[in-house]
Amino acid sequence: MNQDFPIPTAHTVADLRAIVSGWKAAGETVGFVPTMGALHAGHVSLIDIAKTRATKTVASVFVNPKQFAPGEDFGAYPRTLPDDARKLAEAGCDLLYAPNGPEMYPDGFASTIHVGGPSEGLETDFRSHFFDGVATVVTKLFTQVRPDIAVFGEKDYQQLLVVKRLAADLDLGVEIIPGPVMREADGLAMSSRNVYLSVEDRVRAVRLNALLFACAEALEKGELIAATLKTARMVAESAFDMVDYVEVRCAKTLAPLPGPVLDRPARLLAAVKLGTTRLIDNVAANPA
Amino acid sequence: MNQDFPIPTAHTVADLRAIVSGWKAAGETVGFVPTMGALHAGHVSLIDIAKTRATKTVASVFVNPKQFAPGEDFGAYPRTLPDDARKLAEAGCDLLYAPNGPEMYPDGFASTIHVGGPSEGLETDFRSHFFDGVATVVTKLFTQVRPDIAVFGEKDYQQLLVVKRLAADLDLGVEIIPGPVMREADGLAMSSRNVYLSVEDRVRAVRLNALLFACAEALEKGELIAATLKTARMVAESAFDMVDYVEVRCAKTLAPLPGPVLDRPARLLAAVKLGTTRLIDNVAANPA
Numbered sequence: 001m002n003q004d005f006p007i008p009t010a011h012t013v014a015d016l017r018a019i020v021s022g023w024k025a026a027g028e029t030v031g032f033v034p035t036m037g038a039l040h041a042g043h044v045s046l047i048d049i050a051k052t053r054a055t056k057t058v059a060s061v062f063v064n065p066k067q068f069a070p071g072e073d074f075g076a077y078p079r080t081l082p083d084d085a086r087k088l089a090e091a092g093c094d095l096l097y098a099p100n101g102p103e104m105y106p107d108g109f110a111s112t113i114h115v116g117g118p119s120e121g122l123e124t125d126f127r128s129h130f131f132d133g134v135a136t137v138v139t140k141l142f143t144q145v146r147p148d149i150a151v152f153g154e155k156d157y158q159q160l161l162v163v164k165r166l167a168a169d170l171d172l173g174v175e176i177i178p179g180p181v182m183r184e185a186d187g188l189a190m191s192s193r194n195v196y197l198s199v200e201d202r203v204r205a206v207r208l209n210a211l212l213f214a215c216a217e218a219l220e221k222g223e224l225i226a227a228t229l230k231t232a233r234m235v236a237e238s239a240f241d242m243v244d245y246v247e248v249r250c251a252k253t254l255a256p257l258p259g260p261v262l263d264r265p266a267r268l269l270a271a272v273k274l275g276t277t278r279l280i281d282n283v284a285a286n287p288a
Numbered sequence: 289m290n291q292d293f294p295i296p297t298a299h300t301v302a303d304l305r306a307i308v309s310g311w312k313a314a315g316e317t318v319g320f321v322p323t324m325g326a327l328h329a330g331h332v333s334l335i336d337i338a339k340t341r342a343t344k345t346v347a348s349v350f351v352n353p354k355q356f357a358p359g360e361d362f363g364a365y366p367r368t369l370p371d372d373a374r375k376l377a378e379a380g381c382d383l384l385y386a387p388n389g390p391e392m393y394p395d396g397f398a399s400t401i402h403v404g405g406p407s408e409g410l411e412t413d414f415r416s417h418f419f420d421g422v423a424t425v426v427t428k429l430f431t432q433v434r435p436d437i438a439v440f441g442e443k444d445y446q447q448l449l450v451v452k453r454l455a456a457d458l459d460l461g462v463e464i465i466p467g468p469v470m471r472e473a474d475g476l477a478m479s480s481r482n483v484y485l486s487v488e489d490r491v492r493a494v495r496l497n498a499l500l501f502a503c504a505e506a507l508e509k510g511e512l513i514a515a516t517l518k519t520a521r522m523v524a525e526s527a528f529d530m531v532d533y534v535e536v537r538c539a540k541t542l543a544p545l546p547g548p549v550l551d552r553p554a555r556l557l558a559a560v561k562l563g564t565t566r567l568i569d570n571v572a573a574n575p576a
Contacts, residue, residue: 013459110405111423111457117398135399143431143459169399171301171431 005082007089009096013144016097020058020146029054032147032174034138037061038078038192039087042182046151047091049179053149059088060097060141062104067133078192097145104140113139115169118161118254122269123280126244134159135166142172149175155182155189157267157282161254181282183209189281201274207239208281211246212268216285219248219262226260232270242273248285262287293370295377297384301432304385308346308434317342320435320462322426325349326366326480327375330470334439335379337467341437347376348385348429350392355421366480385433392428401427403457406449406542410557411568414532422447423454430460437463443470443477445555445570449542469570471497477569489562495527496569499534500556504573507536507550514548520558530561536573550575 010016020030031054033046043059050057061084068074081098088096113135123130142150150167152160164176182190187209188202197205215232219225225248236243248257251265262285269282298304308318319342321334331347338345349372356362369386376384401423411418430438438455440448452464470478475497476490485493503520507513513536524531536545539553550573557570 106456108405108453109457110403110407110453112402112404114400114402115398116400117396119398140457140459143461165396165398168394169397169428171428173431 005085005089005096007085007093007096009085009098011098011100012103013099016058016095016144017146019095020056023056024146028056029149030145030147031057032141032145032150033057033059033093034141034150034152035059035061035084036063036077036192037084038080038195039084040182040190040192042153042155042179042190044087044091045182046153046179047088047093049151049177050149051092053151053177054147056094057092058095058097058145058147059093060099060145062097062099062137062141064133064137065101065105066136067130069127069129072127073193073196076196078195097141099144104137112136113166113170115162115166117165118158120254122158122245122247122249122254123271126271131159131162135162138163138166139170139172142167142174147174149177151177151179153179153181154282155191156280157269158254187213189279191279193277193279196277197274201277204239204274205279208236208270208272208279209283211235211239212270212281212283215246215248215268216283219266219268219285220288222261222288224260225257225262236270236272240272240274244271244273244278246270251284293373293377293384295373295381295384297373297386299386299388300391301387304346304383304432305434307383308344311344312434316344317437318433318435319345320429320433320438321345321347321381322429322438322440323347323349323372324351324365324480325372326368326483327372328470328478328480330441330443330467330478332375332379333470334441334467335376335381337439337465338437339380341439341465342435344382345380346383346385346433346435347381348387348433350385350387350425350429352421352425353389353393354424355418357415357417360415361481361484364484366483385429387432392425400424401454401458403450403454405453406446407453408542410446410533410535410537410542411559414559419447419450423450426451426454427458427460430455430462435462437465439465439467441467441469442570443479444568445557446542475501477567479567481565481567484565485562489565492527492562493567496524496558496560496567497571499523499527500558500569500571503534503536503556504571507554507556507573508576510549510576512548513545513550524558524560528560528562532559532561532566534558539572 031050115135119131167174186206218228232246251267266285271280319338403423407419474494506516520534539555554573559568
C-alpha cells in the first residue's frame with residue numbers, strides 16, 4: 001500500500017490480491033479498468049461505467065513494454081502517476097494497481113499469448129507485435145485482479161474485440177463491457193497521445209473524426225463502399241502526413257463486408273500520422 | 289452431472305465451477321490432475337499426491353487436439369472414459385471433469401499460448417506444435433477449475449517445466465507439484481501409449497530406461513558428458529527404430545550443461561521410436 005497517494009494503491013500482486021480477496025469474501029463484485037496512465041476524461045468515463053456494473057472498482061496503470069515495438073514511443077509515453085492517482089480518487093475508484101516492470105515481467109518470463117480472429121489486419125498490418133503484447137498483459141492483469149467485469153474503450157475498437165475473444169477463449173471469467181469513444185469539443189477522440197501534437201497538428205487532427213463521420217453518413221445513405229473508401233483515402237492522404245488505413249468492417253467480427261453497400265452494423269476505422277504522432281479513431285455505421 | 293459414472297462428473301465449465309465454488313465457499317482447497325485419460329498407475333500416483341496437498345481433488349480427462357499434429361495419433365489415442373471414471377473413484381478423487389471438444393474449443397476460438405524458455409529444443413525439435421497446445425489447454429483447465437495446486441508427472445519432464453513457467457508467467461495462482469515417474473516391474477516408464485507396443489516391441493522397450501539409468505550412473509561417476517552421450521546414442525540407434533534425441537540437461541532450466549562433466553543436478557532425457565510408437569523417458573543424474 002502506498003500511503004502517499006490519495007487512493008489506496010497496490011504495487012505488487014500480493015498486496016492487490018489481499019485487498020480484492022477481502023472484498024470478495026465480503027460479497028463485493030469487482031469492476032476493472034486497465035490503463036497505461038496519462039488519464040483523461042475518456043478513462044474517467046470507463047471508471048464511471050465500471051461503478052455501475054460492480055460494487056468495487058480497480059484501475060491499473062502500467063505502461064506495458066510488450067505492446068511497443070523498438071522505435072515506437074515506449075520511452076516517451078507520458079507517465080503521470082501522482083496525477084492519475086488524484087483523478088482516480090476523484091472519480092471514486094476504490095483501488096489503484098500500479099505494478100512495476102519486474103513485478104509484471106520478472107527475469108525468465110517467457111510466455112506470449114496470440115489471439116487470431118479479430119486481430120487480423122488493420123492495426124496488426126502496421127504494429128505486428130501489438131495485440132500479442134496486449135493479450136499477454138491483459139491476461140496477466142485479469143489473473144492478478146480477478147475482476148467480474150472489465151471496461152475497455154471503443155476508441156481502441158479492434159483491441160476491444162481482441163480482448164473479448166481472449167476472455168472467452170481462455171475462460172477468464174471476466175465480462176468485457178465496451179465504453180463509447182469520448183471526444184473533445186471539436187470531435188477529436190480523446191487519447192493520451194494527443195499531447196504529442198503540435199499546435200498546428202492539433203488543428204489538423206480534427207479532420208480525422210470529421211472524415212469518418214462523413215463516410216459513415218454516406219454509407220448509411222446507401223453509397224457504394226468502394227467509392228466511398230476511395231474518396232476517403234484521397235481526402236486523408238491530402239490532410240495527413242501518412243495514412244495507414246481507412247477501412248470499413250463488420251462491427252462484430254471486423255471481417256470485411258461482403259456486399260457493395262452497407263448491409264450490417266459496421267465500423268469505419270482509420271489510422272493516420274500527423275508528424276510523428278499516430279492517431280487512430282473509429283465510428284459506427286449502421287444500415288438504415 | 290453425469291449420474292452413470294461412479295464419481296461425480298462435470299462435462300461443462302458451468303457444472304464444474306458450481307461444484308468447485310461450493311467447495312471453496314466451504315473452505316476446501318482444490319488439487320487438480322489434468323490427464324488425457326487412458327489412466328494407469330502413474331496417473332493414480334498423481335491423484336494420491338494431490339490428496340496430500342489439498343482437501344478436494346479434481347481430475348480432468350480431455351484428449352486435447354491442439355497438442356497433436358496432423359499424422360500423429362489423435363484419432364488412435366485410447367479413449368476409456370468409463371474405465372477412467374472407475375479408477376478415479378477407487379483412487380478417492382472427488383470430481384471428474386470431462387469436457388467435450390466444443391466446450392473447450394468453440395467455433396471462433398482463436399487464442400494460442402506460447403511459452404519459450406524450457407520449451408526450446410528436445411520435444412519441440414520433433415513436435416513443434418506440442419507445447420503451444422499444452423500451454424493453451426493447461427491455461428484453460430486452470431482458469432476453468434481454479435485449483436490451488438496441480439500435479440504433473442516427471443515422466444513428461446519438459447512439459448512439467450513448461451507448465452511451471454506458464455503458471456508463474458501468467459499469475460495463474462496454481463502451485464505446480466511434480467510427481468515421480470512410475471515404472472513397470474522391468475523399469476519401463478508407464479505411459480498410455482505403451483498399449484500401442486507389439487509383444488516384441490514391449491520386450492525391446494525396456495532398453496530405454498536401462499540405457500538412461502546406465503548413462504546417469506556413468507555421469508554421476510564423473511564420466512565425460514560428450515563421450516557418454518555419444519555411446520548412449522550409438523546404443524539407442526542399434527536398439528530402436530528411430531532415435532529423436534538422447535540428451536543431458538540442467539534439471540532446473542533444461543539448458544545444456546556448460547562443462548565437460550556433471551556439475552549440477554541434471555536430467556537425462558530421451559525420445560525414441562519402436563515401430564510407429566514413440567516413447568519418451570527421463571531420469572535424474574546428480575553430481576556426487
